[in-house]
Amino acid sequence: MEHLQQSFTVKFEYNVFFTAGLFEVGNNILANFLSQTKSAAQRKIFFVIDAGVAEAHPQLRSQIKNYFATHTAVKLVPEMLIVAGGEEVKNDTQHFDQVVEAVNTYGIDRHSYIAAIGGGSVLDMVGYAAAVSHRGIKHIRIPTTVLSQNDSGIGVKNGINYFNKKNFLGTFAPPVAVFNDELFLHTLNERDWRSGISEAIKVALIKDANFFDWIEEHTTALAQRDMMAMAELIWRCAKLHMEHIAGADPFESGSSRPLDFGHWSAHKLEYLSNFEVRHGEAVAMGIALDTVYSQLSGRLTPTDSQRVIDVLITLGFEVTHPLMQVNEGKSPLLAGLEEFREHLGGQLTIMLLSAIGMGEEVHEMDAALLEEAGHVLANKTHQQLQ
Amino acid sequence: MEHLQQSFTVKFEYNVFFTAGLFEVGNNILANFLSQTKSAAQRKIFFVIDAGVAEAHPQLRSQIKNYFATHTAVKLVPEMLIVAGGEEVKNDTQHFDQVVEAVNTYGIDRHSYIAAIGGGSVLDMVGYAAAVSHRGIKHIRIPTTVLSQNDSGIGVKNGINYFNKKNFLGTFAPPVAVFNDELFLHTLNERDWRSGISEAIKVALIKDANFFDWIEEHTTALAQRDMMAMAELIWRCAKLHMEHIAGADPFESGSSRPLDFGHWSAHKLEYLSNFEVRHGEAVAMGIALDTVYSQLSGRLTPTDSQRVIDVLITLGFEVTHPLMQVNEGKSPLLAGLEEFREHLGGQLTIMLLSAIGMGEEVHEMDAALLEEAGHVLANKTHQQLQ
Structure with a gap:
């Protein structure tokens, strides 16, 4: 048949810059990036800011205005959009609509920039709106939490929730640049400081035993908000x-998502708890569950399993939640397995551990073992309180 | 600074198949494509069909059901979604919502398929919904018009209209396969048969003088619905x-869109006429306008300019429209220049002709010359009526 x-390939490139005080007028890192591209037409930059960040940094907007008064390669849109932080911004599509409307109102074209300052949820929502406006406006991410600086903010995904399903709508669309500013970490509350550490533990457990050893040695420093330790962890x-x-x-054309260790249950718990449990907190519990499951299914030694749980507890994480328990074979959590499969499509693929630093994919989970793992962890939490 | x-590259590949009778049970072309990929999980295929196609082919849905009763590599979702054809399907976001809802209702995952059968507007809308659902469901295009079989349906773009602006929302997302079935062309009305020919004239004029010669020799055959000639033109x-x-x-990371010869005014005319002028008809008028403009600005010989106009008129196209006229320096059409620039961003870049088969980019258009070109064409239309 005729x-x-x-057939063609598309190259994607971007840098993740590490700095402190991105919008101090003497800091040229952002200005240099924006000056790299020459254009005959006037390019603009439009900022969307997480309400929590705007509140913790009341000078931020005037700092940005001062910055662009000095650095003029790109024209600042003086109006900035403040949006709710956390999962709320992904659940209610009006926030997405506001960004798309701003693109129209302020004439943001495909050579202009939409910059998002905030936690992972704000970056996900703004990234999606930027990706679909005019088939893709240049997107700059300025993540402000541990979680977004070390994981979600530096990757290629975006999305919003729909039909009560996480990231039901979204695209793969790399940003043009990411700026990790450690000054934003100082004002994080305890929960947000801690939350993002779970993604570092996750990636260490499946990929890098040395990094896990390092985390284990620095749990106290991290718990006590040592910025040097945190900067190294994020890097x-x-x-x-x-x-x-x-x-x-x-x-992600395949069926597996090897980085999503501990995530199938975490995604479901976030919904079941109405997002009272934060993503990083849910991931810590998901890691604990799949670690103990790895042990109970004969993959991981009890000693290594205990090391993981000890690190989580020392950092102050809860390692389970009533909604993560399976009782007599039943739990709303179990639907999370099918939803996880459905989002990726194809065969169910779950990452477990065969050792610290070594992941192993499986294609089914045993409800009885999940029940047992939940009970083991309920006791661990109890020990922590003693 | 640290x-x-x-940096990574992503490879995109797909085939455009040419056939007649795609859903005849003995035609293995689609079944073979669907069998290429092996998967442990059951993959599904969901069809969205242009209402005009469903009406002209009342047996289509039962043919599809018979086809998948025989060819079982992929499970057919028996419910099919019929949507309005033409620009309406891109103007009203409820159609997009319906596709996204179907993804949720029927559990269409990322290894399953959404197939769209219809004209370019339906393919654009369904392609967009597929691209953003679960961050991208495999999309199969079955274009049914000349325009979609030779241009929009075989490319990598999708989109819907928003804020009264064409393709304001959309992505670049290649389909996994395209099936051009010539049987659908037999039932096209005169306007739809003719419309798509303008995109062939366009691409010939800017890239391939031999192809323009061929079109010139076959204008009568094409006007008389010779299927052999049309098949060669589409290929x-x-x-x-x-x-x-x-x-x-x-x-399209750059500012120019070299294939969009004649399109800046065509896009605007579609809106100004409330889409009573079809895309292909508007493109024919846009080609005529920019051809005569190329002549009046000293780029193109009067002889070559006349050849282009003669081909359009012989095929039955109108070469101008009252809404395309500039009078005393004023016309709603002129706003189309800025909108065209804004959609692509950067500097205004318009393709003109320096010869048949050779495009030339310019960065400004002269309103007085556009006015004169419009008047020249108004007379050509008049001659045609004599």
Whole structure:
């Protein structure tokens, strides 16, 4: 049969910059990036800011205005959009609509920029709106939490929730640049400081035993908000995530998602708890569940399993939640397995551990073992309280 | 300053198959394509069909059911979605919502398929919904018009209209396969048969003088609905479009859009006429306008300009429209120049002709010359009536 064959490759490149005080007028890192591209037409930059960040940094908007009064390669849109932070911004599509409307109102074209400052949820929502407006406006991410600086903010995915399903709508669309500013970490509350550490533990457990050893040695420093330790954790975690994205299947055409260790139950718990449990907290519980499951199914030694749980508890994480328990074979959590499969499509593929630093994919989960793992963890939580 | 560098390439491949009678049970072309991929999980296929096609082919749905009763590599979702054809399907977001809801209702995962049967507007809308559901469901295109078989349906773009602006929302997302079935062309009305020919004239004029010569020799055959001539026209036009996409800048990161000869005014006319003028008809008028403008600005010889106009008129196209006229320097059409620039961003870039088969980009258009070109064409239309 006659046919025409189409084949082409598209190259994607971006840098993740690490700095402190991105919008101090003397800091040229953002200005240099924006000056790299020459254009005959006036390019603009439009900012969307997480309400929590705007509140914790009341000078931020005037700092940005001062910055662009000095650095003029790109014209600042003086109006900035403040949006709710956390999962709320992904659940209610009006926030997405506001960004798309701003693109129209302020005439943001495809050579202009939409910059998002905030946690992972705000970056996900703004990234999606930028990706579909005019078939893709240049997107700059300025993540402000541990979680977004070491994981979600430096990757290639975006999305919003729909039909009560996480990231039901979204695309793969790399940003043009990411700026990790450690000053934003100082004002995080305890929960947000801690939350993002679970993604570092996750990637260490499935990919890098040395990094897990390092985390184990620095649990106290991290718990006590040592910024040097946190900066190293974020750098190493971001590097592992970025290498993974570039190395394998950036736009996830396969059925597995090897980085999503501990995530099938975490995604479901977030919904079941009405997002009272934060993503990073849910991931810590998901890691604990799949670690103990790995042990009970004979993959991981009890000693290594205990090391993981000890690190989580020392950092102050809860390692389970009543909604993560399976009782007499029943739990709303179990539907999370099918939803996880459905989102990726194809065969169910779950990452477990065969050792610290070594992941192993399986294609089914045993409800009885999940029940037992939940009970083991309920006791661990209890021990923590003693 | 410290930074991590991300860099990767993504390969995109798909075939455009040419056939007659795609859903005849004995035609294995679609079944073979669907059998190529092996999967442990049951894959599904969901069909969205242009209402005009469903009406002209009342047996289509039962044919599809028979086909998948015999060819079982992929499970047919028996419910099919019928949507309005033409620009309406891109103007009203409820159609997009219906496809996204179907993804949820029927559990269409990322290894399953959404197939769209219809004209370019239906393919654009369904392609967009598929691209953003679960961050991208495999999309099969079955274009049913000349325009979609030789241009829009075989490319990598999708989109819907928003804020009264064409393709304001959309993505670059290649289909996994395209099936051009010539049987659908037999039932096209006169306007739809003719419309798509203008995109072939366009690509010939800017890229391939031999192809324009061929079209010139076959204008009568094409006007008389000679299927052999039309099949060759579609093949050559699709090939030129696909080579262009692969060769240059598939996801259009630059400011120019070299294939959009005649399109800046065509896009605007479609809106100004409330879509009473079809895309292909508007493109014919846009080609005529920019051809005569090329002549009046000293780029193109009067003889070559006349050849283009003669081909359009012989095929039955109108070469201008009252809404395309500029009078005393004023016309709603002129706003189309800025909108065209804004959609692509950067500098205004318009393709003109320096010879038949040779495009030339310019960065400004002169309103007085556009006015004169409009008047020249108004007379050509008049001559045609004599």
